[in-house]
Amino acid sequence: MTPEEILPDALLERLRGRAAGYDHNNLFFHEDLEELAAAGYLKLFVPVADGGMGLGLEAVAALQQRLATAAPATALAVNMHLVWTGVAHVMAARGEATLDFVLKEAGKGEVFAFGISEAGNDSMLFDSTTVAEPLPDGGYRFTGRKIFTSLSRGWTRLGTFGKDASARNGEGELVFGFIHRDEPGHETLNDWDTLGMRASASNTTLLKGAAVPTERIFRKLPVGPNQDLLIFAIFACFETLLAAVYTGLAERAFMLGIESVKRRVSAKHGGRSFAQDPDIRWKVADAALAMDAIYPQLSAVARDIDNLVDHGAQWFPKLVGLKLRATENARYVVDLAIRVTGGSSYFRGSELERLYRDVLAGIFHPSNDESAHNTVANAWLGPLDN
Structure with missing residues (x-):
């Protein structure tokens, strides 16, 4: 099944239609969760034999990216269930059945x-x-x-x-x-x-x-750092799926910015569309370039996990680097989308205003900026001298 078949446009629009109310009233996404469960979305990693879809990490990341274009907070929370089922899937693919019971229970409707x-x-x-x-x-x-x-x-x-x-x-x-x-x-x-x-x-x-x-x-x-398969699987699923959510959020902000630029007109330029303004065009192009860079990185990392590629000691730098790049990239793109949209995005209740607040959460998810840079520096330069 394609992402569009698993998450059809009509379902996405219903989720998007509820997102503002959940945010305004600080409510849990009960209705979204019920609909997603009914659609089999919580069984993406579950093997077909156990009632699931049997998908790999690359396919699930693409779906989470799509879900986040409609409801980022819903996608972020669903990530937690998908992390555990993804961990079980990644471990099983490497010959360890320790968490197979997670997949079987998820197949029966349990939420992790x-x-x-x-x-x-x-x-x-x-x-x-x-x-x-x-x-x-x-x-x-x-x-x-x-x-x-x-x-x-x-x-x-x-x-x-x-x-x-x-x-x-x-x-x-x-x-x-x-x-x-x-x-x-x-x-x-x-x-x-x-x-x-x-x-x-x-x-x-x-x-x-x-x-x-x-x-x-x-x-x-x-206690202390180790290379156990469980640790790898958690990092692999957590960082990759986080990157997918924030990439989807950025994608939605970018499209909202495009729509606004085409719709707005400039009195200064005789009523012409802002799409004809060179400065605005430069910002839109910069956002597009930023998005073009994150898509292949996200797909490549997820695909390598699915294909059991052995990056050795470079795996953790790749994973934390993906998460950091995706969340920082999303903040940058949302900021540009707000700049080209203008003052209307500053008003409470606009979708871009909500996305601007949502995207800031990416700062706090592990691995944070300091931890990620430390991990990458250690991989290339070795640890600091005592």
Whole structure:
């Protein structure tokens, strides 16, 4: 199936029609989620044998880009489900079936969210301030505070992790598992009132001794950077799908700018269209050049992941570089679109005004500017001397 068949124009227009209301009223995208689930969108990575579409990362990234042209906050939140199902897909493609149960559960309608981020934890996946307390049956009890839990109002499964400080002779161990929503020990705070991406409902999640049985504990890793397949798969899906969402957002802003330039007329130039103004034309061309550069980078990285290409130590620089370039590129294109549109875009309720607020969220997603540059510099120059 083509992206247009999976996400037909009529569906996109319904999603776009709800986006402004979700944003204005700070509401979770319940209706969007229901429609997307009914269309099979939450099963993109799920194998056909398990009731899904069996797509790869390149195809899913293209769909997320298309979805974000209509409803960026919806696309961003759906990303979290697609990250976990994508991680399971990427691992399975490399011969590891550890997370096959994620694909099977997604095929039955379960919705996955990402409970990883912690305030002040700039080590991200390589350390945790959440306590993972071992239980006698091999399970763990998680206690901590997770921020930016997108899909907080819609998940049925929350993938999270914490640290068992007593493990590995006191060096600590990172423990990954899935929490079920219908079980006790977790609370979603009503604290998501932000500048943009409001429909994503990326509320804080408190883990208050949430118990995860041994069969849902799927990884134990040493504290600190490592090359484990799970870490690669999370980076691969998270960064690539984020890049897709912000590229779709930028694409929509660019098209809105084009429409505005063709529609506006200039009294200074005798009522001629702004499309005839050399300065405006230069800005439009600059935005088009920026968009032309990000499309092939996004496709190439996703395709290499699908094709099991081995970039070795360069994989992480490629992934964080893609995310950084896509989010910064989107900010640049949205800014140009606002400049060529003029003062109407500054008014509350205009689509460009909303996109301008939404695009700023790209600054905060990992890997951020500093972390990405550090990763790339280490890849080419080696680590800093102690």
